[in-house]
Amino acid sequence: MAERPGFDVPDAISYQRLRRHLAHASPDPTPPPATDPALDEVLRRYAEVSKELLQQLQAVQQGADAGRRGDRQLMALGALGAHVQMGLMALRACQS
Numbered sequence: 683m684a685e686r687p688g689f690d691v692p693d694a695i696s697y698q699r700l701r702r703h704l705a706h707a708s709p710d711p712t713p714p715p716a717t718d719p720a721l722d723e724v725l726r727r728y729a730e731v732s733k734e735l736l737q738q739l740q741a742v743q744q745g746a747d748a749g750r751r752g753d754r755q756l757m758a759l760g761a762l763g764a765h766v767q768m769g770l771m772a773l774r775a776c777q778s
Contacts, residue, residue: 739763
């Protein structure tokens with residue numbers, strides 16, 4: 683089981699609540715903060731592994747394994763895929 687971070691992270695947040703946060707968020711500073719090469723490397727590897735994981739999840743959901751898995755397992759894999767996709771979207775957003 684994954685260890686929870688030391689700060690409070692909600693298990694879920696609604697789309698409407700995210701939109702409210704975005705509406706009240708302060709703009710990003712004009713000059714982006716200096717980047718850390720070690721962090722950049724870890725994020726690059728994260729993106730690669732995430733893309734590979736998404737491909738594997740898609741293959742499982744569309745392939746012959748789907749017939750052998752229960753509905754709950756397929757739903758869980760679908761939810762995992764959605765979260766991985768959101769992580770990649772967040773990564774792209776912070777890099778632009």
